[in-house]
Amino acid sequence: DAKTTQPNSMESNEEEPVHLPCNHSTISGTDYIHWYRQLPSQGPEYVIHGLTSNVNNRMASLAIAEDRKSSTLILHRATLRDAAVYYCILDFGNEKLTFGTGTRLTIIP
């Protein structure tokens, strides 16, 4: 399975944008890039996903590098409720998500 690499932790001030990076240098052409987040004492929650083009939804934006070897999750205006562990995952459609260690995001009031 293709692997992803993320920083262990990041901090951001409240109401500022947050850019969470993910490296996936061994990604294959059919792998989708998914982002999930896990708030304390909850199961993971879907954030966004994409294949080649940049994607936007109400929660976040996903910027995918042209070579697809890296991507960045963008939270446009962080709130305290965005404090969570963010997972970048490659999904090649076999229903098995391989989670890495994720990035623990701390929001500073």
Place this chain on the structure above:
Amino acid sequence: KAGVTQTPRYLIKTRGQQVTLSCSPISGHRSVSWYQQTPGQGLQFLFEYFSETQRNKGNFPGRFSGRQFSNSRSEMNVSTLELGDSALYLCASRLAGGPSTDTQYFGPGTRLTVL
């Protein structure tokens, strides 16, 4: 639409016992996956069921088993419990499985403690 529900939410067992966890997927979802989450190993995939058939399996011993019923509800069983089985067990459902545009929706998990 109700989310994924898991019962029980908390469970305490002793070594050697067996345990059964239950998961009810979102209505209409036919794929159910199970994950184990521990502080040391993170989130690890256990297995996935679709239309009552196991389609995919992670690297766990045979003590871990599961099944899916015709209404898509799923159960996971762990026999001969070990201390290392203490973990948060998460269930996730998705509509059909296969295409990677299909999002997985996770339940709140069952916290199992083995004494």
